[in-house]
Amino acid sequence: xxxxxxxxxxxxxxxxxxxxxxxxxxxxxxxxxxxxxxxxxxxxxxxxxxxxxxxxxxxxxxxxxxxxxxxxxxxxxxxxxxxxxxxxxxxxxxxxxxxxxxxxxxxxxxxxxxx
Amino acid sequence: xxxxxxxxxxxxxxxxxxxxxxxxxxxxxxxxxxxxxxxxxxxxxxxxxxxxxxxxxxxxxxxxxxxxxxxxxxxxxxxxxxxxxxxxxxxxxxxxxxxxxxxxxxxxxxxx
Numbered sequence: 001x002x003x004x005x006x007x008x009x010x011x012x013x014x015x016x017x018x019x020x021x022x023x024x025x026x027x028x029x030x031x032x033x034x035x036x037x038x039x040x041x042x043x044x045x046x047x048x049x050x051x052x053x054x055x056x057x058x059x060x061x062x063x064x065x066x067x068x069x070x071x072x073x074x075x076x077x078x079x080x081x082x083x084x085x086x087x088x089x090x091x092x093x094x095x096x097x098x099x100x101x102x103x104x105x106x107x108x109x110x111x112x113x114x115x
Numbered sequence: 116x117x118x119x120x121x122x123x124x125x126x127x128x129x130x131x132x133x134x135x136x137x138x139x140x141x142x143x144x145x146x147x148x149x150x151x152x153x154x155x156x157x158x159x160x161x162x163x164x165x166x167x168x169x170x171x172x173x174x175x176x177x178x179x180x181x182x183x184x185x186x187x188x189x190x191x192x193x194x195x196x197x198x199x200x201x202x203x204x205x206x207x208x209x210x211x212x213x214x215x216x217x218x219x220x221x222x223x224x225x226x227x
Contacts, residue, residue, distance in 0.1 A: 004157075033215070042203065042219040043158070056214055091157050102207070103148060104215055106157035 002027065004094050004107035005074075012113045019079040019086070021110045025094030032075040033093045033104060034060075034067060043091065049075060050097065082114045118142075121204050121218030128194055129226050136221040137188040138204035146207040147187040148215070149178050153200045161202075162189070194225050 005024040013019050025032050030051050035043040045059040049069040060067065064082075069075040079086055089111050093104040118141040128134060138147070146165055150158035162173050164180035164187060171178055177190045187206070191198055204218040 006157075035217075043217045045214075045217070048214055102146065103160060103163050104205070105160060106150070108157045 004029075004092060004105055006092050006107035006110050008110060009108060010111045010113070012115060013082045014115055015083055016081050019082050019112055019114075021077040021079075021090050021092075021112070022074040023077070023092030023094075023107060024074040025092075026105055029094035029096050029105075031055075031095045031097035032069050033095075034075075034077050035091045035093065037089045037091060037109075046077070046090075079112075082112075084114050087112055087114045119204070119206060119216045119218045121221055123221060124219070125222040125224070127224045127226065130194060130196060132194055134191040134194055134198070134223060135188060136202060136204075136223075137186060138206070138218045139186040140206055140216070141185070142208050143184040144187075144206035144208055145184070146215075147178070147180050148205040149176075149187070149189045150203045150205065151200045152203065152220075158203055191223075194223075196225050196227050199223055199225050 004026055007022050032049045034046040036046055037043050047060045047067045048056040052071050064080045066078045089109045091106050091109045093106045095102050095104045121138045148163050149161045151161055152158040162171050162178040167180055167184045168182045169180040175192045179188055201220045201222050203220050205215045207215050
């Protein structure tokens, strides 16, 4: 069973460009979470999605950031008009959902560098 | 939002020593998870706990779900150099079925 997959692993963008980060959850998982991590810091929750629905986006900046998890295909985290402060590692996690006992499994992350 | 305090922030220990770290929350959790993150990688799930008082082992790792449901600890026995990394706790509250909250991490350094 393949784990959570993220691509690209590294992404370099110039200020003002758009960044698109992709996450394919584990097989059978219908819940996806995105987190951001700065060097030497913890994981900051951004958004929680189920298929075609955003459940909780309380951790996501209101401007320039958006996320989707379509019926078919990976979840996408999109950052428009990137700025230097967006440079970070972005992790996706997935869980089966709908169970009293639930666990999150993480992907390897996408390291975004804004120049 | 939920407050999840993880301590210590960092530890420097000698190979062979035992290690203990813990997390406390301001709310009652129904699930506690412990992860390890190596540099440049995503966090890897080590242990999952679902019941108050539950004590679970995974090799040299042992974790417990506190009976108040507001805390959890992770012990590592006889540490080895490959234990180096950042350890995160995560908890899920009872009134928010699927959202997890993460501690700020404990950075473990092991001297050979």
